[in-house]
Amino acid sequence: MGILTMNIAAFGLIEPAYLNPLAQPGADGGDIAVYLINFLFFDGKMRGLFSFLFGASMLMVILRAKAGGNSAIRTHYARMVWLLVFGLIHLWLMWWGDILTLYALVGMIAWFFRTQPPHKLIAGAIALMVAQFALMLLLPFGIFMMQLASHQPDAGEQVHQALTQFRHGFGIPEREWSMAQIALYRSGYGAILNHRMETAFSGPVNSLIFSGAETLAYMMLGMACLKSGFLSGEAPRATYRKWVLIGFGVGLPVYALLAALLLLTGFTPLAVAAIVMTATVPVRPLMIMGWAALIILAIPRTGALSRRIAAAGRMAFSNYLGTSLLCTFLFYGYGTGWYGMLDRAQLYLVVFAVWAIILLWSEPWLRHFRYGPLEWLWRCCARGKLQPLRGSALAPPANIATHPQ
Numbered sequence: 001m002g003i004l005t006m007n008i009a010a011f012g013l014i015e016p017a018y019l020n021p022l023a024q025p026g027a028d029g030g031d032i033a034v035y036l037i038n039f040l041f042f043d044g045k046m047r048g049l050f051s052f053l054f055g056a057s058m059l060m061v062i063l064r065a066k067a068g069g070n071s072a073i074r075t076h077y078a079r080m081v082w083l084l085v086f087g088l089i090h091l092w093l094m095w096w097g098d099i100l101t102l103y104a105l106v107g108m109i110a111w112f113f114r115t116q117p118p119h120k121l122i123a124g125a126i127a128l129m130v131a132q133f134a135l136m137l138l139l140p141f142g143i144f145m146m147q148l149a150s151h152q153p154d155a156g157e158q159v160h161q162a163l164t165q166f167r168h169g170f171g172i173p174e175r176e177w178s179m180a181q182i183a184l185y186r187s188g189y190g191a192i193l194n195h196r197m198e199t200a201f202s203g204p205v206n207s208l209i210f211s212g213a214e215t216l217a218y219m220m221l222g223m224a225c226l227k228s229g230f231l232s233g234e235a236p237r238a239t240y241r242k243w244v245l246i247g248f249g250v251g252l253p254v255y256a257l258l259a260a261l262l263l264l265t266g267f268t269p270l271a272v273a274a275i276v277m278t279a280t281v282p283v284r285p286l287m288i289m290g291w292a293a294l295i296i297l298a299i300p301r302t303g304a305l306s307r308r309i310a311a312a313g314r315m316a317f318s319n320y321l322g323t324s325l326l327c328t329f330l331f332y333g334y335g336t337g338w339y340g341m342l343d344r345a346q347l348y349l350v351v352f353a354v355w356a357i358i359l360l361w362s363e364p365w366l367r368h369f370r371y372g373p374l375e376w377l378w379r380c381c382a383r384g385k386l387q388p389l390r391g392s393a394l395a396p397p398a399n400i401a402t403h404p405q
Contacts, residue, residue, distance in 0.1 A: 001312065001355050002046035002291075004323060006038060008347045010097045011327040012339060014173075014181045019276055021344070022172050022267050025179065032263075034344035039262075040255045044280055047099070048218050048288040053316075054103055055110060055222030056231050062114055073111070078382040080107045086321075086378065091200055093193070095324045101204040106212055110219045121224035125285075128217035133281045135213065140274035143170075147270065163269075170277075171269035182340035186333040214281065221285065225292070233296050240293040247290015254283045307394075311363035314393060315372030319358050322374075326354060366393040 009018045016023035021035035058076070065075040087100030113121060143166050149159045167173055184195055225231040230239070258275050265271035300306055312319055329335035330350065342350070365372065370393045371379060379387045 001358060002042065003050050003320075004351050004354060005042045005348075006046060007097060007323075008327070008351050009038075009344065011095070012331045012342055012347050012350070013344075014178050014340065015096075016167075016169055016171065016173060019170055019272050020172065020267050023178070024340070024343075025175060025182075026343075028343075031344045034348075036259050036262075039259055039276070040252060043276070044284045045287045045291055048284055049291055050099075051103070051215050051218035052222035052225065052231070052288060052292065054107070055219030056226040058107055058110060058219070059114055059223045059226055062111075075382070076111055077108065078384075079378070080104045082378055082381040083107070085381075086374075088204070090321060090324060091203055092196060094321075095328055096196055096200055096203070098203070099207075100320075102207040102211060102215055105204065105208050106215045106219060109212075109216055110223070113220055114223065116220075116223075118224040118228045121220045121227075125217035125220040125224070128213045128220070129281060129285065132211075132214040132217065133278070135210070136278040136281055139277055140270055143270045143273055166269045166273075169269070170272040172267070185331065185339040186337045189332075189334040192332060192334070218285075218288070221288075231292065231296075233301075237297065240297045243289045243293035244297065247286045247288070247293065251283050251287035251290060255280070255287070305359075308359040308363045311366050311394070312358045314366060315362045315375060317378060318372035318374040319362065323354055323358075326357070363394075369393060 006018075013024045017027075021027055021032045024031065061079065062072045062076055065072040081104070083100055084104035087098050087102075087104055091098035091101055113124065116124070143163075146159055146162050146166065149155055150163055168177065185192060222231065229235050258279055262271055262275055265275075299309065327350070331337070331339040333339070362372070369376070369389050370391050371387075371389065376387060376389050
């Protein structure tokens with residue numbers, strides 16, 4: 001539900017508008033305001049929280065496989081291979097913004113850290129985030145060098161083409177280019193599929209190169225938080241209050257300063273690359289921890305809303321792909337064709353509607369079935385045989401040790 005607050009811009013607006021609020025034709029002050037609210041509270045934090053939880057749940061599956069006398073390595077890698085298959089289907093046939101392929105590839109690497117104690121997982125994650133920060137510094141540096149080169153009398157066509165690509169990725173593209181993007185996504189499935197086939201095949205490799213270190217770091221932090229009892233709610237409430245204060249007390253002022261710099265620089269490609277893509281890397285983990293602690297503190301263990309949120313979480317795979325099906329139908333031309341028609345504020349009417357659907361259908365489904373539909377399919381594929389589906393999933397799960405050393 002949280003990650004949709006960011007993904008909705010990628011569903012309904014041209015691609016550079018995800019990073020730059022002025023990229024969408026007709027953008028105004030309202031679009032900037034909504035973008036900055038997202039930047040302060042949600043951008044990167046929800047993806048990071050998703051990665052934390054993926055690492056934790058991956059470890060839980062490994063522990064349960066061992067407790068049940070099954071091969072943990074076979075269970076894990078069968079799940080990751082099939083997740084990669086589902087992710088590629090999602091990426092190639094449904095939506096360009098897939099994250100499952102990255103999680104599958106990084107999850108295969110995360111296996112090797114499963115036995116590490118929390119302090120070593122945290123140290124390794126910090127080292128990976130330092131590497132991620134160093135890698136991301138190359139992006140604004142590259143734009144800066146290209147801008148310098150473009151002012152030279154002998155600047156070649158390659159320099160200008162590179163700056164155009166940067167503008168299409170991080171800046172304010174030419175109106176003709178933007179309108180061509182809007183026309184494409186308002187067209188039929190065949191045209192959109194052809195475009196995706198031309199651009200999406202390198203997506204998993206690019207994601208692994210540019211986001212793999214950070215994603216692995218978050219998965220390792222998720223494993224550390226599970227082993228320490230933090231994510232399972234076993235830590236003292238004072239610990240969660242402390243992390244809310246640290247995460248938001250440090251993170252929000254830094255993000256507010258970065259937001260002010262974005263406004264002052266006018267959202268140039270260099271500013272977006274330096275601020276949104278790079279400067280946020282060191283502070284984002286604190287905000288993710290703050291969000292995790294706030295959710296644990298704020299949501300009671302009992303009650304109708306808590307049960308519905310828990311059910312939505314147990315069906316995260318089905319809800320994630322179901323959201324892509326629904327949103328691409330709403331925005332793309334083979335559905336209702338809303339692509340480029342709604343401003344950023346109006347997009348959140350869609351977000352709230354999707355949230356309502358997720359909360360309304362997840363719990364009733366799990367009253368009658370053990371797994372969500374795609375969770376069940378994933379389980380069948382990974383185990384190589386049909387798994388039982390009927391029967392309520394809402395009985396308390398078996399107690400599995402969550403913090404082995």
